[in-house]
Amino acid sequence: MKIVNLLQVLLLVVFSACQQPKQEAKKLPEKPNIIFLFADDQCHSTIHALGNKEVITPNLDKLVRNGVTFTNAYNMGSWSGAVCLASRAMLNTGKPVWKANAGVRSVNKGEAQSWAQMMSAQGYETYMTGKWHVSFPAAKHFDHTKHIRGGMPKDNWNHAAMVKKFKNLKKGEDYRDFMPTGYNRPLSKDDHSWSPTDTLNGGYWEGGQHWSEVLRDDAIAFINQAKTSEKPFFMYLAFNAPHDPRQAPQEFQDMYDEESLSVPQNFQPLYPEAEAIGNGPSLRDAALAPFPRTKYATRVHLKEYYASITHMDAQIGKILKAVEESGKADNTYIIYSADHGLAVGDHGLFGKQNMYDHSMRPPFMIIGPGLQKGKKVDAEIYLQDAMATALDLAGSTQKDSVFFHSVLPLALGQQEKSNYSAIYGGYLDLQRMIREDGYKLILYPGIHQLKLFNIDADPLEMKNLADSPEQKQRIKQMFTALKTLQSEVGDKLNLDDYYKL
Known part of the structure; x- marks a missing residue:
């Protein structure tokens, strides 16, 4: 009898454990403060704590250690060479890439609300400084x-x-003869045509103070003002850095030696399809470095890129310190991301107008009350999930009208799988992409070309499997899934005109 009873008890315990959720829902604070820190052109692989031992990012490292990092955040792409324009339109309207323009028009007409307006509706005091680049005025929102x-x-x-x-x-003319100062450089070690520290070049020093430092001062001033207020605040702090011109003070340039920096493992002098996918010399981003690419030029650009990131990181550190000193840190969530990634010599590309991970994946971290420190989540998200997450924290029901999803359930361990069956990407009518089940399919419609990568086994996307006979069924399935995604995001490009699988 005792044995039977013991077995019954054990079975009851096992059964009860199976019925329990993986993690009980944590009670999060109501109406917490929310700070959205936003970089421009920052690749997911440019944070020291996430594996890049050459870049110096002590304050972004703190965000990684003190919060939850999403290692597979994506931007959807763009209808424009200015990928940041599309990214920010999605972020501030909640609409996917091919519907975001209509979303902007709806906001302008007063038929829909922007992210800032949705936060205001929840009783938040809203603040914005830095890069906007959205087709409705920030000052009105x-x-x-x-x-x-x-x-x-x-x-x-x-x-x-x-x-x-x-x-x-x-005949006899060279396109390089038409490049303005700051482009097609450096041609050699003796090329001193442009300097990242020369304030006479304007750029980030236009107005007399580096724009990253201006943003820092603006943010700290508002935090100091808000610390005596009972009203919750939402801050949208958008750095222009590390977008080119990649300028930073000399002390940050001196932290790096281009000779010792690693060239990307997937570096190549020329990307074979560059012209066909809109990445030739007439693309502004691509024209920054010489064609064909050289390892020396790539290292110089990486030095300037890293210096700009480290300089921005220093300003972020001072903003984080101001939050701590304000007494508001225990009731504040910080979301950090960028509008997309960036190629700096990867695959022979410069810029973000391509479907490779280095250009589509930014960093994404969230820290705040109730979130586990040092946690990493590999479920795929879109960076625009930051909007839905802020609305979720604010208690807004308007998030239900947003295409994107809150990452809180993933961050809290209440959910494991991505909210998306697959990740979509598109650039003009020249490129399409789907990432699904550890594989990525890239299509170049204009030249009827496919590329397939096993992302799990080949994260640098160096081995094209599209011609492998054993991958035919996978390609067919992914192509069909891509067409389904097209309808969801408003993509009207008829891929059947280019591919018959």
Whole structure:
């Protein structure tokens, strides 16, 4: 009898354990403060604590240690060479890439609300400083704004004029002869045509103080003002860095030696399909470095890129310190991400106008009350999930009208699988992508070309499996899934016109 009773008890315990959720729901604070820290052009692989031992990011490392890091955050792509424009339109309207323009128009007409307006509706005092680059005015959507930057710092690149010159080259002319200062460089170690520390070049020093430092001062001023208020706040702090021109003070340049920096493992002098996918010399980002790419030029650009990131990191550290000193840290969530990634020599590419992970994946971290420190989540998300997450924290029901999803259930361990069956990507009508079940399929419609990568086994996307006979069924299935995703995100490009599988 005792044995039977013991078995019954054990079975009851096992049965009860199976019925319990993996982690009980934690009670999160109501109406916490929310700070959204946003970088520009920062690749997921440019944080020291996440594996890049050459870049110096002590404050971003603290975010990794003190919160939850999502290692597979994606941007959907863009209808424009200015990928940041599309990314920010999605972020501030909650609409997927091919519906975001309509979303912006709806906000402008007052038919829909922006992210900031949705936060205001929940009783939040809203603040914005830095890069905006959305086609409705920030000043009309946030309670407070300061030093709003439209896009990248001014330079002397005239895209339309450059494209015209490239298309009408005469015999004996070289497109490189038309490159403005700051592009097609460095040609050699003796090339000193442009310096990242020369304030006479303007750029981030336009106005007299580096824009990352201006944002720091703006943010700290608002935090000091808000620390005496009972009203919750939402801060949208958008750095222009590390977007080119990658300028930072000399002390940050001195932290790096280009000779000792590693060239990306997937570096190549020329990407074979560069012109066909819109990544030739007429693309502004691509024209920053010489064609064909050289390892020396790549190292120089990496040095300037890392220096810009480290300089931005230092300003983030001072903002985080101000939050701690304000007494608000225990009731504040910080979400950190960037509008997309960036290629700096990877695959022979410069810029973010491609479907490789280095260009589509930014970092994404969230820290705050109730979140586990040092946790990493590999479930795939979109960076625009930051919007839905903030609305979730704020208690908004309007999040239900947003395409994107809160990451809180994933961060809290209440959910394991991604909210998305697959990740979509698109650039103009020139590129399409789907990432599903550890594989990525890239399509170049204009030249009827496919690329397939096993991301789990080949994270640097160096071995194209598209011609492997054993992958035919996978390609067919992924192609079909991509067409389903197209309808979900408003993509009207008829891929059947290009591929018959």
